Amino acid sequence: MTGRHNIPIRLIFALLLLLSSGLSHRAWSESENMVNKDENLPAAHAVSIMNRGKAEHKMTLDDEGMVMNWNDNQLPIDCEAIEDEHQFTVHAGIKYAEPYPGTVFGMKPHEYHVKPCSRITVTFINDDQIRHQWMVHGLPKYLYDQGMFHLEAAGGATKSGTFIVPSDDKTYLVHCDLAQHMEKGMKAQLVVASGSGNLSSIPGVSGPFESQHFTRWKDRLEILLISMAGSFIAFGLLWRYLD
Amino acid sequence: MKKNLLSAFLVILVVMVLALTPRDWYPRSVRVKLFNWFGAQDYRIPPVTLPLPAMNKENPCPDDVLGWREGQNIAGIYVEESKVCMPDNPEAVAAFVLGTNNVPHFVLMRSKLAPDAVVKGADLDGDGDPDVIHIRLEVMELNGNSPDLNVPITTYDIAPGVQPGFWVFSPKSIGMSTINFESRVAQPMIRMPSPVIRVEQGDQVKVTLENTHYMPHTIHFHGVDHPFVDADGNGNDGVPQTSEVPVLPGESRTYVMSPRQTGTMFYHCHVQPQVHIRMGLNGMFVVEENRPNNWVQTLNVGGGHVRFPSESSREDYDREFDMMYLDVDKQANDLIKKHSDPRLTTKEMNRVFDITDGTADYFLLNGRSFPYTIRESIIYVKPDEKVKLRVLNGGDAGLSLHTHGHKVTITHYDGIEAQSKITRDVVWLSSAQRLDLELNTTNDGLHSYGEGIWIVHDHQETGTTTDGANPGGDVTAIVYEDYQHPNGMPKTQGVPVDKFFSPEFYQRKVPVWLDWDPWNRFGDVAIRHSELIHMGAYGTAIGAFLATLGALLKYLFRRRGEIQ
Numbered sequence: 001m002t003g004r005h006n007i008p009i010r011l012i013f014a015l016l017l018l019l020s021s022g023l024s025h026r027a028w029s030e031s032e033n034m035v036n037k038d039e040n041l042p043a044a045h046a047v048s049i050m051n052r053g054k055a056e057h058k059m060t061l062d063d064e065g066m067v068m069n070w071n072d073n074q075l076p077i078d079c080e081a082i083e084d085e086h087q088f089t090v091h092a093g094i095k096y097a098e099p100y101p102g103t104v105f106g107m108k109p110h111e112y113h114v115k116p117c118s119r120i121t122v123t124f125i126n127d128d129q130i131r132h133q134w135m136v137h138g139l140p141k142y143l144y145d146q147g148m149f150h151l152e153a154a155g156g157a158t159k160s161g162t163f164i165v166p167s168d169d170k171t172y173l174v175h176c177d178l179a180q181h182m183e184k185g186m187k188a189q190l191v192v193a194s195g196s197g198n199l200s201s202i203p204g205v206s207g208p209f210e211s212q213h214f215t216r217w218k219d220r221l222e223i224l225l226i227s228m229a230g231s232f233i234a235f236g237l238l239w240r241y242l243d
Numbered sequence: 244m245k246k247n248l249l250s251a252f253l254v255i256l257v258v259m260v261l262a263l264t265p266r267d268w269y270p271r272s273v274r275v276k277l278f279n280w281f282g283a284q285d286y287r288i289p290p291v292t293l294p295l296p297a298m299n300k301e302n303p304c305p306d307d308v309l310g311w312r313e314g315q316n317i318a319g320i321y322v323e324e325s326k327v328c329m330p331d332n333p334e335a336v337a338a339f340v341l342g343t344n345n346v347p348h349f350v351l352m353r354s355k356l357a358p359d360a361v362v363k364g365a366d367l368d369g370d371g372d373p374d375v376i377h378i379r380l381e382v383m384e385l386n387g388n389s390p391d392l393n394v395p396i397t398t399y400d401i402a403p404g405v406q407p408g409f410w411v412f413s414p415k416s417i418g419m420s421t422i423n424f425e426s427r428v429a430q431p432m433i434r435m436p437s438p439v440i441r442v443e444q445g446d447q448v449k450v451t452l453e454n455t456h457y458m459p460h461t462i463h464f465h466g467v468d469h470p471f472v473d474a475d476g477n478g479n480d481g482v483p484q485t486s487e488v489p490v491l492p493g494e495s496r497t498y499v500m501s502p503r504q505t506g507t508m509f510y511h512c513h514v515q516p517q518v519h520i521r522m523g524l525n526g527m528f529v530v531e532e533n534r535p536n537n538w539v540q541t542l543n544v545g546g547g548h549v550r551f552p553s554e555s556s557r558e559d560y561d562r563e564f565d566m567m568y569l570d571v572d573k574q575a576n577d578l579i580k581k582h583s584d585p586r587l588t589t590k591e592m593n594r595v596f597d598i599t600d601g602t603a604d605y606f607l608l609n610g611r612s613f614p615y616t617i618r619e620s621i622i623y624v625k626p627d628e629k630v631k632l633r634v635l636n637g638g639d640a641g642l643s644l645h646t647h648g649h650k651v652t653i654t655h656y657d658g659i660e661a662q663s664k665i666t667r668d669v670v671w672l673s674s675a676q677r678l679d680l681e682l683n684t685t686n687d688g689l690h691s692y693g694e695g696i697w698i699v700h701d702h703q704e705t706g707t708t709t710d711g712a713n714p715g716g717d718v719t720a721i722v723y724e725d726y727q728h729p730n731g732m733p734k735t736q737g738v739p740v741d742k743f744f745s746p747e748f749y750q751r752k753v754p755v756w757l758d759w760d761p762w763n764r765f766g767d768v769a770i771r772h773s774e775l776i777h778m779g780a781y782g783t784a785i786g787a788f789l790a791t792l793g794a795l796l797k798y799l800f801r802r803r804g805e806i807q
Contacts, residue, residue, distance in 0.1 A: 201390045
């Protein structure tokens, strides 16, 4: 009796295995593409890279924080004029993490929609006692050093700055780059026109790229084995009945 | 008919199974009989030795692109030469001496320090140096988890390719935590170990913990003269159960002290200390003697060489090194790589992980293991010098520190001057202990046996390994000038060291004795495929035998049923 059903079950398992290994391989190669290879640079080399092109940096720095690469008048080459004006007030602080379980550092909002060639002014209010950042990445490098617009507000401080986005449909990463702040909630996206798809792990907007599990592997395995045994018996009885 | 066929086939299979059974599985008596009947087995040439596997070797000593090794004048501060391959950033040293509030903008920009990282204020006793010092420390995570990548982020290597999870106190900085957006590598101010804090006796010191990390932390100033409560009655001792509620993420707290006693002390987080201390939240705290015009290097971030020694150190010593030792259990430290959700990480750390089941895997000197210790933390000397070593064991295991070629003199225990000075070649530091050592390089057969490259290491041999691989661990060396290359690296004359600068060596993929034995006798053995083919044939025969046996039994069983 059992021998007959052994084969289909094995086939299903083999297929599942193939599928899962294929998927995990795909996930690996995709995430690999996101990873830069310049690991473990000596400190002096790192500093020389960090300061590359710093002469052209537009930057103010004081006890209240920092504004880098502000731009309120230079148009991206694909824009003929400023098409729209946007004012965003952004809050940073642990209390804004509360709606999203499993995050610690919060910001509000997590998504910004603007028209192409918009001029955007951000007022960044930091309610915490530590510094936070509001950093946009992927802007044209001919206008913004490292393709970045960056506000940094000291604990309790407010910083504002202005920048202009190009015309193409694109979703820009916005985050706080203190170690683990993005990973623990301070991640947002700036969507120009219809954007280029959601980024991963934005609280309230999108899920993580790597799947997360909140139950123990032991518990999941237990349920898996019980249900396998149950269905094996049930289908065995069914086929026997039909025989 | 079928019965006969099955039976015949079964007999053949039994013979095949017996013939294919590996000879070493037979009882010895049978093997002796076989030997007597058939004589010795034929000679089969054993497989060849495999060549050296492909390795991603790093340059052991990258060029000093920014001229950091040289002695230099920065904003009026003379930062001393540092003759190691990868010295500390002299601009950061200058900022820590003058105060980040007193240095030019470009110095801060290039060292990524916040303007209020180290604020130096009034000269209270009028002796020419600032006595009001405010230090701001943040808490950073190295080699942590990302919900979107399956590799560590904000990376920091203790040895080639070795990235244990760490939490570290770091000087308050500005900008990104990595060197740029495209990189996952931590910017150089964010590294192990937590910085050495150096103040002058009697200074009014404030240390603000700005908790930029996602878990609660405190600072306990171990051995540093500090009041139990501050002027407002708030807890100042860092102990959650007796002094204060821990500093939550996003919050900050200022600890105050005005140390009356000098000496080498200790500071560490006191929240869940069985995990948090060895995560990296511990550092050395030095109280220097009060001297006129004594501008001390308030923070020492990096390899340990004090590039701007205090006045009292300059009086008695030619050079000074801070040496922080720490052992790390990857079972605990790598928990931060496992989950992104801090609730899961917290549970694993506080309740699932049990330190009493743990063993240390990594052994660090100033945040690195061999071979990186050799390019950052060598003790470089000339003959007839006196060098001061401040040693702290921040870890859990004891440290049996042995100096080859030298006997060092213990001048201070836990910051207190020794009643009688003991000179020896192994000094023992239990957990949290500090020793001030005087290294005398006079070639007298006692203090020094002469010039050379004399290694310095934990003589508990676990300390010489990195996750079980040797050479690794906290090994460094006392290197005499004549034994140094111009780039600071020691002129070693043993086995080639380039192999140790590859991740593959610490993944234990490379045979340890491969590259210098001309006869290649200790390399890996190539696979003998015939052994595997043999096992495949044996398995096939057993499977066929069992199936045939089953079929025969079934047939017989059915026949009997039919007869009945």
